[in-house]
Each structure stands twice: as structure tokens, then as C-alpha cells.
Amino acid sequence: MFLLAQARPILVWPEFSWVPVINGTIFVVLLVLAGYYLEKRFRNSIERRAFLRARILKRLPLNDLNGRDVIQIHTFLDHASVSVLQRIADSSSWFQEAFLPEFAHYLAHQGELPAWRDVLIFKRLQHLVHDLGPHPKKILPVVFLTDGEEAFPGFLYSGIPGADFVQKSLHAKVFTKKLYHSFPVSPGEKIHVLFSGEEKDWVRFEATVLSIKTNDIGIQVHSVPEKDPEKTRIWGGIQMVGAGGEQEDTPLPDEFKGSLSQILKYGGMDSSTNGDIQRRVHAFKEHPGLVRKEHKPEEIQTFIQLYAACYARYRSDVSPIPKPVLLFLYFFFLDETLLSPSRIVQLYSTLEKLRSRVQDSHPSHHTLAVYLLPEWLGLILAGKKTPSKNHLAQSYEQVKASIVRRTGTDEFETQSGIADLLHLLDWELSNLLFNGLIGVSSNPNLAYPILSEDQMYGETDSFLITPEKLNAVVDYVHKIDRHLFYRQISFEPEQSPGKPELAMKEIFPDCIILPVFGNRGVLWQEITAGLTSRGRLVFPQVLNENVTLAITRTLGEFRWEMERTVRGRKWKDSSPPSLTSEYYLYLENYRKSPAMTPDAKKTVDQQMTKYRKNLKDMFSSDYSYWILFESSGKLRLNRVSRDILNRYVPFSPSTRAELQKHPILKESMDSFEARKRRLVSGIKKRYNPYFQTGNVPVEVLETIQFFEEM
Incomplete structure (x- = not known):
């Protein structure tokens, strides 16, 4: 007992202090205040969004639109930020200067409709909405069409072009679709511009791109606008005859x-x-x-x-x-x-x-x-x-x-x-x-x-x-x-x-x-x-x-x-190298590649964002450009991706013969011809024992034919 009495106590009650109590109280109060502030701000944001949304919808005659188009507008307003809604609601020329460009950007990137459908929606809205601005800009919804039939919706900031517009320079906006790259046209290249006329016809004229800066482009008109019967037949149009449009008379x-x-x-x-x-x-x-x-x-x-x-x-x-x-x-x-x-x-x-x-x-x-x-x-x-x-x-x-x-x-x-x-x-x-x-x-x-x-x-x-x-x-x-x-x-x-x-x-x-x-x-x-x-x-x-x-x-x-x-x-795995391994390494290291220009790297960045880094979708997009454009000498790809596709997805011999005249593609075509000769020589040497016996399997003959026709 004496020994136990002499031992130090096992538990020592700490000396009481108000410091932790005060600090804890302050922390709880600050936490409650922050939560209250954030909740109040969130509630005000919701109320503000609802107020602005209702104010904008009050100006739009949605009863006269197609049901699906109405849903597109509602979805756009649901996704738009409060600042965008505020700008639309407060603008003196709210429809043409604020609503239409923002809605066009959303519809082009998020919607699944083709470009010409977007343009018809814009035109229908323009017909139904009366802009409140004293001097609204003239905006013409148009489709920009490349030589490869790639269609992009956009606006032409002018009245309806006529014969007097030839050689005039015009300001325009273009909106890229979600499924494709950015607008694949460089300054100096020609495009086709189409707009829907008042008689349900699509009208076309040719123009040259003068400048491109994000969505803004400058074009120069080169031809007199003429009716395009083929696009009118395929795309149709909207005849502006009152709110209901054209009536169906077929029983x-x-x-x-x-x-x-x-x-x-x-x-x-x-x-x-x-x-x-x-x-x-x-x-x-x-x-x-x-x-x-x-x-x-x-x-x-x-x-x-x-x-x-x-x-x-x-x-x-x-x-x-x-x-x-x-x-x-x-x-x-x-x-x-x-x-x-x-x-x-x-x-x-x-x-x-x-x-x-x-x-x-x-x-x-x-x-x-x-x-x-x-x-x-x-x-x-x-x-x-x-x-x-x-x-x-x-x-x-x-x-x-x-x-x-x-x-x-x-x-x-x-x-x-x-x-x-x-x-x-x-x-x-x-x-x-x-x-x-x-x-x-x-x-x-x-x-x-x-x-x-x-x-x-x-x-x-x-x-x-x-x-x-x-x-x-x-x-x-x-x-x-x-x-x-x-x-x-x-x-x-x-x-x-x-x-x-x-x-x-x-x-x-x-x-x-x-x-x-x-x-x-x-x-x-x-x-x-x-x-x-x-x-x-x-x-x-x-x-x-x-x-x-x-x-x-x-x-x-x-x-x-x-x-x-x-x-x-x-x-x-790059051993041995293959189409998938080479393309994978290209996208893994493109930012460090000395063979790519800053603009090319920026384009790949946009491509990665658009396809959410999905390699299959990115490759299929590059493949479509390789087949539909590069095969005819219209450059759409960067140097590295072009080199990969040239090695693993070669053009037919007749196509390569045509591209020998192209100043940029000639080197790629020549390098592939040298590679082809080495491949054919190597494959024949590998299968030489079968030819010596005189009994050649069908699979061997097909393989040799595969390399010879490359």
C-alpha cells in the first residue's frame, strides 16, 4: 500500500481554460454565418434566375413555334449563367445583340440538329420577335458550307445580299457543331454561304474568308446570290405566312x-x-x-x-x-x-x-x-x-x-x-x-x-x-x-x-x-x-x-x-508500332512535339475538350478529314496526325499519284512509297519457303496482295 501511495497518479485532470471554448464558439458562429450567407446567396441566385428567365420568356412568342424548338429555348435558358440572362434582359436590343448570339452558340454546340435546322429556328424567331432596340443591327441567319459539304450555322451582319454585294466585305459569326473540329477554313479559302429566302427557297453565293478570330470572321462576296434547287429540295424551309406558316393541304x-x-x-x-x-x-x-x-x-x-x-x-x-x-x-x-x-x-x-x-x-x-x-x-x-x-x-x-x-x-x-x-x-x-x-x-x-x-x-x-x-x-x-x-x-x-x-x-x-x-x-x-x-x-x-x-x-x-x-x-505498346500505339503516343506528347505549331497544339486542345479525351472519337474525326479532304489535297490535319495516317491508313495508289503534285503532301507520298517497297520485299522474303514448295496458302497470297496494293 505504501508503494501504491507513493506512485504518481495515473490520470491528471487538465487545468480548465476558456481559450478552446471561445475558439470553438467563434468557429461554429463563423460556420453558421458562412452557411447562412451561402444559402441566402444561392436562394437569391435562384430567385434572380427565375425572375430574369420569366422576363425573357415573356418577350418570346413560343406559342407559334414548333414544340421541340420551344424545349430547345427552355433548355438554353436553364443552362445559361445569371450574367448572360442579365445581359439579355437589360440590353436595349436584347434579341439580336444578346439573345440570338448566345442561343446560337448553345444550339450549335449542345444541340443535335444539323446546321440548316438551327438557321431555320433563328429565322422563325426573327420573324416572330420584334426587337425593342431603336436601331437594331441587320442580322441574316446563314449556313456556311465548305467544299467538303461541312455545314456550320452563323450570322451575316447585313441585309439580304443582292447583285450589288459582289466584292463587298462583310462581318459574320460562325458557330461550330459539337461533332466536328473548329471551323476548318483558313483565310484566303473559299466557302459557300446559304440563307433561306422569303419564298421557302435556299439561296447560295460564294465568298472568300478574309479573317478569322474565334467566332468572328470577315468574308468577301464573290458571286451574285442564286437559288439552290438541290438544297431547297433536301433542306426545305419555312414560308413566313403568318404565325402558323404554310398549311398542309394533302388529305x-x-x-x-x-x-x-x-x-x-x-x-x-x-x-x-x-x-x-x-x-x-x-x-x-x-x-x-x-x-x-x-x-x-x-x-x-x-x-x-x-x-x-x-x-x-x-x-x-x-x-x-x-x-x-x-x-x-x-x-x-x-x-x-x-x-x-x-x-x-x-x-x-x-x-x-x-x-x-x-x-x-x-x-x-x-x-x-x-x-x-x-x-x-x-x-x-x-x-x-x-x-x-x-x-x-x-x-x-x-x-x-x-x-x-x-x-x-x-x-x-x-x-x-x-x-x-x-x-x-x-x-x-x-x-x-x-x-x-x-x-x-x-x-x-x-x-x-x-x-x-x-x-x-x-x-x-x-x-x-x-x-x-x-x-x-x-x-x-x-x-x-x-x-x-x-x-x-x-x-x-x-x-x-x-x-x-x-x-x-x-x-x-x-x-x-x-x-x-x-x-x-x-x-x-x-x-x-x-x-x-x-x-x-x-x-x-x-x-x-x-x-x-x-x-x-x-x-x-x-x-x-x-x-x-x-x-x-x-x-x-509501341513495340512493334501500330496505328493505335502511334496515335496514343501522339496525343500523350503533342504539347512537347517540336513538329507542331502553337496553332496546331491549340486545335488539338480544342479537339480534346470537344471529345472529352475519347481517343476513338478523336481518331474517327481525323479519319473522316483524312479520307474526305486530305485525299483531295485539302489540308485539315496537323503534320504529326497526317504522318500517322499516311503510314497506317495509306491512300490508294491512284490517289497517291494525284497527290504527288501537291507541294506539301508530295514528301509524305514519296516517303510512303519507299516504305512500301521495303514492306513488300520483307513480306516476300518471309513467305519465300512456301513459293519454293509450289504450294502457297490462300492467306499468304492475300497478304502479299494486301502489301502490293498499298
Whole structure:
């Protein structure tokens, strides 16, 4: 006890101090005050935004605009900063000097509409809005068109050009679209300027670019404005006849009346599902843009269920099929009030032409096959095509096997043949149609399957992707890039079994056209079962973009993904160098590259921002410029990317012969010819033992032909 008493106490109570209490109190008070201040500022900002938004909307006659255009304006006001809204609301010439340029910039970069559609919206707004300014500037909405048919919306700060405008210099603004680079024209180059006239005609004149500074450009008019019948036919226009515009005078055929009821009756689904679909279609008619923006994936799946039910009956029904059902299966047409009567008649006329086309069910490996969705589903159900993989890259058979392993029973074994086919149909539509619909839209939030009039302006056929259009563009690209569909495979020669050889083989992909609206094509699956299987490309039936550019970009995506698939995990490795590794290193080190100018580096910075550093999208964009512009001597790429594409995506010999005359491209063409000679010599030396035996494998002959035709 004595020892314990002599020990030091284990716990010593600290001496009390008010300093921590005061500091803690001050911290809590400051925290509460900061929270109160931030909350008050946030609340005031919301109230201020709501006040300014309401003030601007009060000036806009939205009741006279197309429903989707109204949603575009609302979305712009939701995204605009308070300072921008304040400037619009306070400007004396609020519409032309503040609202229109800001709205144009938003619509060009964030919207998924083509440039000429933006211009028609601007023109319609100008017609309906009376500017409050005493002396508003004259602004003419125009489309700037490059020689390669790249279209950009913009404004011309002048009145309507006439014959007296020739050789005059004008100030203009141009707004770049989200899917492309910056405005790809340099000072001194020629462009075409188009504007919509008062009689619903598009008028064109030529001009030269004098200067470019961000969005502001100076141009000099070179020709007298003339009507362009081709663009008028394709793009259409808006005739300013009162608030309602031009009236539809084509009567609706009786067989299309009550289309939604006919489609639901043909599908034979339960009454609750039918009622749900009717409510969704009604909501879409009332608020088309809002529904597309705020829909849930379950809504699209409901429409896909209706599609599956209608297709299942269509495949087995021998009785006459109602015309609205056919339009639904091929175009996702649901309600006759969503399209004009003349549009419906044109669609059905086009459908008859499409259905009369004979498609080979067993295309060879050297033929591009194009299928509409009903044709593709027929091949899947007939076992002639492999079902698509799901979002986890699992095949249909793998998922069935995993269910058996998990449950211990094979529920598919007890199903009848019809039930199994219906299950397979649901699988294909749930994967291909659902994911394809989202993939073909540059803004997935606005992807919705219902066909409506606001997706098509002008002539109907100009918006539809047909097998003939698709094949024409692919043939054009293939003539320039002869090795587009070649891929590296491995094979075992009969002469030396067990010793695999590498060879190049040409395998064309399958192209599937979905009955939906979109503005791009996508690579659905690069391969389905092994490197020798055909890949799959998906395109929308209604394409609201330049057909040639959209298809070429998709082919560039196909080329990139096939190279990545063949290389596997080593697609970034530079030993040996490849297209993917070289392009990856170029984007990793472009800021340090001595071969690139500051302007070229700035352009790549903009490209990285626009495509969110997605290498596939960046490469497909460069590929489209390489094929469509650089192949004809119009420079669009920087020196480093041009060198990579010249080595791994060479032009055809005839194209290179033409470019020998180009002062900048001649050196690249000469260096490739020297490289080609070394490659051909090396490949012949490698395969020389087969020629000595006199028994040369077909794969070897194709590989030698591949290098000789480079």
C-alpha cells in the first residue's frame, strides 16, 4: 500500500481554460454565418434566375413555334449563367445583340440538329420577335458550307445580299457543331454561304474568308446570290405566312387514321400496357422535347415490347398487314398526328421500295451486307446470324449457361420452340434496339424512338439511310482506303501444322439500319465470335446529319476498334508500332512535339475538350478529314496526325499519284512509297519457303496482295 501511495497518479485532470471554448464558439458562429450567407446567396441566385428567365420568356412568342424548338429555348435558358440572362434582359436590343448570339452558340454546340435546322429556328424567331432596340443591327441567319459539304450555322451582319454585294466585305459569326473540329477554313479559302429566302427557297453565293478570330470572321462576296434547287429540295424551309406558316393541304388516306389504335390492336398486348403506351404517346405530342429529355429507360423498353409483339405476329401472320403496322416496324411510326399527311404518304412509298429490295441472306466475306431491322431479326431467329452481345459483352448462350449454373435447373429446356424464339427476339431487341437508339444520338438524353415531323424537314428521301446510300458512301471510302476492312488473323498452313502464321484478310462487316432517328452511326460490335467473324455497324433510319460525313466517321471508328481488338491489351505498346500505339503516343506528347505549331497544339486542345479525351472519337474525326479532304489535297490535319495516317491508313495508289503534285503532301507520298517497297520485299522474303514448295496458302497470297496494293 505504501508503494501504491507513493506512485504518481495515473490520470491528471487538465487545468480548465476558456481559450478552446471561445475558439470553438467563434468557429461554429463563423460556420453558421458562412452557411447562412451561402444559402441566402444561392436562394437569391435562384430567385434572380427565375425572375430574369420569366422576363425573357415573356418577350418570346413560343406559342407559334414548333414544340421541340420551344424545349430547345427552355433548355438554353436553364443552362445559361445569371450574367448572360442579365445581359439579355437589360440590353436595349436584347434579341439580336444578346439573345440570338448566345442561343446560337448553345444550339450549335449542345444541340443535335444539323446546321440548316438551327438557321431555320433563328429565322422563325426573327420573324416572330420584334426587337425593342431603336436601331437594331441587320442580322441574316446563314449556313456556311465548305467544299467538303461541312455545314456550320452563323450570322451575316447585313441585309439580304443582292447583285450589288459582289466584292463587298462583310462581318459574320460562325458557330461550330459539337461533332466536328473548329471551323476548318483558313483565310484566303473559299466557302459557300446559304440563307433561306422569303419564298421557302435556299439561296447560295460564294465568298472568300478574309479573317478569322474565334467566332468572328470577315468574308468577301464573290458571286451574285442564286437559288439552290438541290438544297431547297433536301433542306426545305419555312414560308413566313403568318404565325402558323404554310398549311398542309394533302388529305390523309383513310387506312392511316387511328394508327396508334391499329398498331396496339395488332400487337395484342394487355390493356394496362396499351393504356401506358397511349399516355406516353399523348405526352410526347404535347411536350416532345421535354419527354425525350426526362424519360426513363423503362419507357423505351415498353415501346420495344410493343415492337416485339408486332414483329412476332408480322413474322407468322399470312393475313394482310395494316399499313400503319408496317410503318411502325420500319420507321417506328406510331401516330398519324405526329407527321403531316404528305410525309406519311412519302414514307409508305419509300417503304414499298425498300421491301421490294432483295437482300442476300448468305453474304460472302467479301460483300458489305446491309439489313433493315426486320430483315436482321429474321436472320437471328432463323439461326443464320449470331445474336448480339449484351452490355457486359456476354453472348446469348453464355447468359443461358450462367442461369443454369446459378439456379441448377434449365428452364429453357422445358420451353417450346416458339417460346424459345420469343425469348431470343426479346434478347436481340433489348440489346440491339435499345442500346443502338442511344448510341446513334450525340445527345443520349434526347434519344426517343417515336417518329415525328420535327425530325424531318424538306424531302423525305433525303433524310432516310437506304442500303443504296450506305453502299455508295462505303464504296467511295473503300476506293480511297483500300485496306479499310483488312485485319490481321492467325492461321496454320497445311505444310507446317502447329506453327501459326500471321496474315491479312479482308472481312466486310454487317450494317444494320435501325428504325429510329439519330445523327451518327456507331460500331455495335467489332467482332461476334473470333477475329474472322464479321463486325457490326449500326445506323439510324432517319439521319439528321451529312450522310457522307456520318458514315465515314463510323468507318473510322470501325478501323480503330478492330485494330484495338487485334492488338488486345498491347494496343498502347509501341513495340512493334501500330496505328493505335502511334496515335496514343501522339496525343500523350503533342504539347512537347517540336513538329507542331502553337496553332496546331491549340486545335488539338480544342479537339480534346470537344471529345472529352475519347481517343476513338478523336481518331474517327481525323479519319473522316483524312479520307474526305486530305485525299483531295485539302489540308485539315496537323503534320504529326497526317504522318500517322499516311503510314497506317495509306491512300490508294491512284490517289497517291494525284497527290504527288501537291507541294506539301508530295514528301509524305514519296516517303510512303519507299516504305512500301521495303514492306513488300520483307513480306516476300518471309513467305519465300512456301513459293519454293509450289504450294502457297490462300492467306499468304492475300497478304502479299494486301502489301502490293498499298
